[in-house]
Amino acid sequence: GQSLEQPSEVTAVEGAIVQINCTYQTSGFYGLSWYQQHDGGAPTFLSYNALDGLEETGRFSSFLSRSDSYGYLLLQELQMKDSASYFCAVKGGGNKLTFGTGTQLKVEL
């Protein structure tokens, strides 16, 4: 089976940098994804790491270490609109995703 752990809540101030960690235990692993979900909205794709290292997309970066079963999402230059829940998800066999329980990010002035 698959299990993922991420912090339930993170608070940061506007303009700061925040890192959301995700550790996983899986029976099969093909990659780690990150999704953003605003209250009442649908999850939207942010990034996908299949290989070790850092992937950068604008203000967001995602990191993966397969040997440590660990990844993180890094958000820079935080904006109020970044307040949302962030989910890591492991891709197992057959394109199936197992999601973590989510981290609620609160951005304050």
Place this chain on the structure above:
Amino acid sequence: GAGVSQSPSNKVTEKGKDVELRCDPISGHTALYWYRQSLGQGLEFLIYFQGNSAPDKSGLPSDRFSAERTGGSVSTLTIQRTQQEDSAVYLCASSPGDTQYFGPGTRLTVL
């Protein structure tokens, strides 16, 4: 182009009734997924369709839940004899590969 659509957006039903939830995926996406999300919780995998292969039903919580995908496109999730614990948002996603594109969900409330 159009994204994933789901209907109805909200459904209120009485305990014991059957409900059908519909998902229209993005055209050309071969994979379709159903998830359930309870308030403040993560996404619980329910079922996965990939092309013409047999669906992965490993996440369905009981035999009251079933789903079908007709013609490799539209999918319907059916919940029979609904219970109060079935109340949640049911999300559908389609995918051409690694990225899943989610619909807006159906909020199901069982009274």
